[in-house]
Amino acid sequence: MGVLDLSVGVGPMRAEHQRLLRTTLRRGDNTPERRPDEEVDVASYDPAALGAAHRVWRRRAFNEHQSAMVFTGLLPQLVEAEATLDVKTTVLRMAMDELRHGALCAGIVEAMGGEGSLSADLRTRPLPDHPGCTPLERAMRNALFIGCLAETVAVAFTAEEREQTSEPLMRRAIEQISADESLHARFGWAFVTEAAPELDDDARVRTNTWLRTAFRYLEREEMLEVPDVRPPSDELREQGLALGVCDNGATRALFYDTIREAILPGLEALGFAAHEAWRQRLAA
Numbered sequence: 334m335g336v337l338d339l340s341v342g343v344g345p346m347r348a349e350h351q352r353l354l355r356t357t358l359r360r361g362d363n364t365p366e367r368r369p370d371e372e373v374d375v376a377s378y379d380p381a382a383l384g385a386a387h388r389v390w391r392r393r394a395f396n397e398h399q400s401a402m403v404f405t406g407l408l409p410q411l412v413e414a415e416a417t418l419d420v421k422t423t424v425l426r427m428a429m430d431e432l433r434h435g436a437l438c439a440g441i442v443e444a445m446g447g448e449g450s451l452s453a454d455l456r457t458r459p460l461p462d463h464p465g466c467t468p469l470e471r472a473m474r475n476a477l478f479i480g481c482l483a484e485t486v487a488v489a490f491t492a493e494e495r496e497q498t499s500e501p502l503m504r505r506a507i508e509q510i511s512a513d514e515s516l517h518a519r520f521g522w523a524f525v526t527e528a529a530p531e532l533d534d535d536a537r538v539r540t541n542t543w544l545r546t547a548f549r550y551l552e553r554e555e556m557l558e559v560p561d562v563r564p565p566s567d568e569l570r571e572q573g574l575a576l577g578v579c580d581n582g583a584t585r586a587l588f589y590d591t592i593r594e595a596i597l598p599g600l601e602a603l604g605f606a607a608h609e610a611w612r613q614r615l616a617a
C-alpha cells in the first residue's frame with residue numbers, strides 16, 4: 334500500500350506542468366481544473382448523495398491515474414511493432430491525459446470537503462505480452478483492448494454523464510475527460526485499422542480466439558464498477574446524477590448497447606469475427 338497524492342508539487346517542474354495544461358493538453362476554452370477556493374455547495378445536497386459522490390470520485394481518481402500506466406506500457410510495444418512517430422507521441426499525450434484526469438477527480442473530492450489523496454495499492458502490472466504473437470500483433474491486441482473496447486465504453490459512459498452532471502466543477506471535469514477519452518478510443522480504432530490488414534491468416538484466427546477472453550475480461554471489469562444496485566429514491570438518483578454519480582442500472586444497459594451498436598460492428602468491419610467471439614466469451 335502507498336499514498337496516491339494527485340496534487341501538483343511545488344518544485345521546479347510545477348511551471349512545466351502548468352504549461353502543459355495550457356498548451357498540449359488543452360481542449361476548448363474551459364479550464365477544467367478547480368479554481369482556488371472553488372467548492373461544491375454541499376449544503377444543498379443530501380448527505381447520502383454526497384457520500385456516493387465521494388466514493389465515486391475517489392475511485393475514479395485512482396482508476397484514471399492507473400490508466401496512465403496502460404499507455405506508457407504500450408509505448409515499448411509500439412516501438413517493437415515499428416509504429417510511426419505520431420503514434421508514439423500520441424500515446425504519451427494520452428498517458429498525460431490520464432494523469433490529469435486523476436488529478437481532476439481528486440480535486441473534486443477536495444471541493445466536496447474530502448481528502449484528495451488516497452491510500453491504495455500502487456503496484457503496477459505490465460501489459461499482457463501475448464506470447465507467440467508477432468510484435469505488431471501484440472501491440473494491436475493491446476491497442477484494440479484499450480481503445481476499441483475500454484475507451485469506447487468510456488466514451489459512451491462519459492457522454493451520458495456529460496448530459497446529466499449539472500454541478501459546474503464536475504461538469505467541467507466530465508467535459509474534459511469525455512473529449513480526451515474520445516481521442517483515446519479513436520487512437521485504438523486507427524491503430525487497429527492500420528494493423529489488421531497486415532495480419533496473416535493464423536494471426537487472424539488467433540486474434541478471433543483471443544477476443545473471447547478480451548470480451549469476458551471487459552464485461553467482468555466494467556460490471557464490477559457498476560454493481561447492480563438501485564439508488565434508494567428518485568430524489569437521491571437525481572442528486573447523484575447532478576454530482577456525476579451514474580445510475581448503475583442505466584449504465585449497465587449502456588454498456589451492452591455500446592457493445593452491440595459500436596464495438597461489434599466496428600470490429601466486424603475490420604474483418605474480425607467479433608459477434609462470434611462475444612457469443613462465445615463465457616465458453617473460453
Ligand SMILES: [Fe+2]
Nearest residue numbers: 397400431434
Ligand atoms: Fe481517462
Ligand SMILES: [Fe+2]
Nearest residue numbers: 400484514517
Ligand atoms: Fe482514457
